[in-house]
Amino acid sequence: MPAPPQRRLIFAHIDEPGYTPDLPCYLKHGGYAVMRKAFARKPEELIDEVKKSGLRGRGGAGFSCGLKWTLVDRKSGKPVYLIVNADESEPGTFKDRYIIHQDPHQLLEGTMISCFANNVKQAYIYIRGEMPQGARILEKAIAEARAANLVGRNILGTNYSCDIFVHRGAGAYICGEETGLIESLEGKRANPRIKPPYFPAVLGLYQCPTIVNNVETLCHVKHIADMGGEAYTRIGTPNNTGTRIFCVSGHVQRPGYYEFECGKITMGQLLNEVCGGPRPGRTFKAVIPGGSSAKVMRFGERYKGRRKVGADMVDYDWGVEDVPMDFDSLGLIGTMGGSGGVIVMDDSVNMVEALANINAFYSHESCGQCTPCREGSLWMKKITTRMVHGTARPEDAALLKGVADQIPGRTICAFGEACSWPTQSFLAKFGDEFRNYHETKKAAKSAAAAPLI
């Protein structure tokens, strides 16, 4: 079955010749018309539209955006803050970069509509430190919007006021975790907070109710406010509504970003047709479907079981290529859609070396607060690096598993899961490569294999 055409909702103008990130260009393309319309409605109606739309967060967890907004404590009398999570840091993910650099006003419009719906008077955009130009583009866009009375005091002549400021991170992955981000915005180390009691919706920034949404999620809000929640559900598939941007990297002929209706494209269509398949003379070996913390999929394995389609239970028997790219299907087979970052590895890659690379990342990025994560991620890195650069032993596989299995569920935030899932899944699916690595590493390396650690 051929792949469906792309459905570019969020990326409608990305890479369009002549499209510039300034306000006049955005206005020429109908910019801020949706916001004008939205400001004439009751805030509760807008929240309802988002709830009806079934929008799920695009940052990684896939949590319902409408539900997140419903949980906000509105009775406390404290101000409600909104934070745009632009800390795009999950390896393999590079969608927000293009929204920020090429279409910043789309993000601002979505953000202002979300602020209005939730009676937010102050919003912050937390952008990762490694995007200095992105921060400057956003600051310029906000200044333009402020000058045009689209942000700031008495927006568009209404009695609603809301300001936005850009706040730059400084190279710490953990700031993408919402409570770590809040600590960082308060001027502290980004050590995530324990939940309960620190649910951002109740005790967030400065202990006030706070909404933290991903860049792409807020852009979707603009389109939901435009077409209505009901109409939005007709894009995508039930419970996986709207479009999804897939960021494909690694060993495919045409890596890049592609936006499709959620659940309407399979992994095989995405990699083979859209991305042009493997490099010449190579075959696919493994793919990580939702950012580097998602559990790896091995080409050739099969996923079997029963799943709900509409009201019926249906048997499924999928190869990697058959899996629909949506939150629920990827969850069903034991991995996740996460942030949409698809990392592809072909048969030139040794999985021990690939895992050593991933482990070095998580060990570097652990905030150090919880012992199982700080020590576990470090030891997983030390063991895999030693296997590659020092002595590898057959019993290392069991040792690694022993470390990885002691981390998840024992940490304050989900980083514990994020750092152990790669090791657990690589061992479950490529265990032989780990047990035999002491033999394989004696053989001469193929010229096609890039050093990974």
Added chain:
Amino acid sequence: MNLKPTTLTQIDEVITHYPVKRSAVLPLLHLVQEDAGWISPEAIEWIAVKLELQPINVYELVTFYPMFRQKPIGRRHIKVCRTLSCALTGGYRVCDQFQKEFGCHPGEVSADGEVTVDFVECLASCGTGPVVMIDDDLHERVDAAKVKALSDQIRTAASRRPAS
């Protein structure tokens, strides 16, 4: 602290963005580092006084966030992405080649003081790997020829700079 007048203006402006002064530590550290090139013990004290904090509240951020430096670096900062997607497409080779071009290891300043080469974690441009950031500019699909060209550009710019 000997900061430029524009930096001081920016510092006073950015503090007004937050209801709590402490929130301005990261922005101030960025502004001071952009001005002075690194974060000195004196800078930590100065920021602490400015924001009515204890110096430890500033110092603990300098040691936590990888982008802040406690010593000067070369005039140009070459940051090569190390993480998986870039490594799969040759990131380690790119980093090696930059080290050979300038004769220094990651984290060191080259003998002429011109560059520091660093290996950094994911720069969120995985589809165009391997990527390299030189100061604030991102360079995509960097291969051997591109490393050579970028290195030559850096050397040419250095030779044209008037001796100080």
